[in-house]
Amino acid sequence: SNGDSYPLGTPFSGPAAPATPTVKKTPVRRRSARKRPQRLKKITVPGLVLIGLAILMIGAFVVPNIVPVDSPDTPQTIGSEQQVNPASELSVDKTQDVVPSYDNSPAWEAEVPRRASVTASDRGVLLVNDNRLEVLDADTGRSRYKAKIDESPTFAVDTVIDGRPALLWQSGDTAEALFDGKSKPKTYQLPENARITSAGKSVLIKSGNKLSTFGADGLEDVPTPQAGSTPMAIDDDELFSSDWNGPVTAQNIETGDERSIKLERPGDDLKIIDWISAGHGKAITLWGEQGASTNSGHRIQIVVHSLDDGSILSTVTTTTDIVGEKSWVRGQAGKRAYIGPYLFDLESGLLLMDVSSRDIHLSEPRGTIVPCTMDTNTSCLLAGKQAFKTDTDLLAVVDEGNEALVLGSDSTVRAYPKKSETQDR
Template identity: 65%
Template structure:
């Protein structure tokens, strides 16, 4: 059985050693996703050790790319044992069986050392503190935050020509809500690993700098999010009845390649003089969102005001948080974080968080604007006075998200059912089909007014390599917001990762605007791998080595540790190499843009 080692150095990057080669990734999520792709492509299980310097976490990825529950190895120094439960996605099948953004089990105690940078808990997620990511339905599709983990394959530049019908591309023009970047992609392709630059002889690998993880900073949650984000393959169609192009003045040209440039800016399109800065311990883990900057150092936890850097709350924890997310509770905005079997919510304008007791083995999803709590067959969400029970959907249905006082769920092929969590009243949301003869193969995610699904022909298998439709629907009326024609090899096993702030999401090489549901960019030919978005800025890596930040249609080479973009896109919060958190204002637009 191949053995892989994942470690994090002081430069903030994750290094993956496999088969004698070492590659660099921007976070642990990307490395774990690559290993999942590798295991599926080679049909070989992989033994993985995630080493943070003080403690190693051993997991195994089976031949289907699923993660076996983690087991902790003995720490180098006496420390509390730590384990992380990995939510293994359901086996793939012709019908959509895996649960979209399925809530991930709460990670048990792990070292308070920060975990690798990955999807934000405040989606964190989970957006994610993706503050994203969606770890569960999306918090996996989380943290979440975010969910959470960042696919790294499917971006090979060399593509074999497709069939004449596919190459014509007239049925799904690029750069529109009905776009088809699949024209450049062959039906079969295995993930590849590029060896990273060899380190100079005599240079010791630096371990354990601060692992910044928006979505929160834990090795355990990184594993959980990857496990919950795995998405099986599917199959598509090429029918003359396919929808016609819908033009949009707001959509970027997804057909144009990303350009790669260098920049002297700390964050592209932002000023280089900070409006505030705050020193933090060098050993602290940190995540940020609109609701606050969460700093954890050992048993100390602080929340800084995102607008000023001042301390809003200071307290202690008996173990590191495993989940953090921006959310709404009773109509009020709050920063919510989970520690073991409890959670705290710090509401805007308050200096003391409200505490909640959670049931054992709780799974949390931040896919919607409200948090969905699952324990066994019980569903709940957070209220101002405690947990509020949520009606359980019928057997065979998957609960996907809670928002606007409704639970969104669906069975194998729809419709989406919206259930009022107070009255229990239900309404069906019939989804518009992208073409005749297509059915839902896989539910990917739901929340923030959207539901994302993969559509394919009747009888199509989830790993056949056919073309498929990746469709974003409106949860208001089920109408199609955008369609991407692609293949199972590109997105079939990839994760849907919602970014911090809920403005961007990606799956494989495709970057979406979550506000409009439109495709923004296809990074395939640029050989750029996406990570969990921060507002409208998307961290990435070029050729699995050089770090970058995508702004608009340009990938800027940058080693900046961007934590969040807040204040409606007007402020970027950065974790400096000198253990100082800084906030930079947006650069005013000039007459030339």
């Protein structure tokens, strides 16, 4: 009904920015980014999700209004070399375990093709080798499904479809969902030029101005929000959308009922300068004073809000040099997420770790364990407040944290059980 006027702008991961004057921005001196070693042989489920999100979820941005240099509203400039938050307590240790706190005797193991791409999650281990696709059971390692394919998957994610957990993957203009307990997936024909986001618990599909999601019997239409609002995620049958400044609107996609969620302000003089992510019960935004932008070199705040009532769950004071244009990376199993050097508990929304003062770079979390790189090229696993130096290729942490799936150098996937409390002692 909104025609070509919906949505304003092009963002899909956050509300469209309002029209604002063009401003000449002051160049900011930045530290040169250190390149991290990249693994090209294997792809993980979070990695596939990030590929999808990088294409499908284009971050919104806002250009600030002009503020005179001598104005009391001028944001405070902080150089990136200045420490804003107190450094989190973190120790670097060695470990004899394949995965810290997990037994070294695997519960099961399965050989995989040497050239196969391997992804893993609670719903299964996805193998792609040439024109063959196979899904292994994450609990036993046994084959659940095999098929010949014409195109390799470009997107894979754990999701919930009509209340049923499933492993979903997209190949070209089709998607397949392998539900728990089933031996064959359900195939969906996607709309033309469809864009997919897994920012929420359910997958949201956008094609032009039309929205839909996956249902047990096929694609289901999703109500289109008002013109000027951007759809962001679907959680528990509610579509979350908002314009730039909020409030967030949650509309039940079954009944059409709506509720308005006013985001609590972290400060009277602060406003939203960027939307980072929404979904899984949280909204993540950047706030700054009048005149601040994502690359202006000013003090800003990362704010995590609850999508239940709009209350603030946590705030982190930082600078645009550190996180201004970084992405929010939600990990496997929905336990952890990070942006730049800041690691969050995705369930509580609280900050767990700040590694900005250490030469540590975070990667896609696997359950509560976070793969990382330290000292430029040393691989590590971050567990709690300890970073363990190890070359372990951790694919996923499954079964509520009770098993860790690892891809060995011998092209074998192994499942290591969690140590008992007696073993940990």
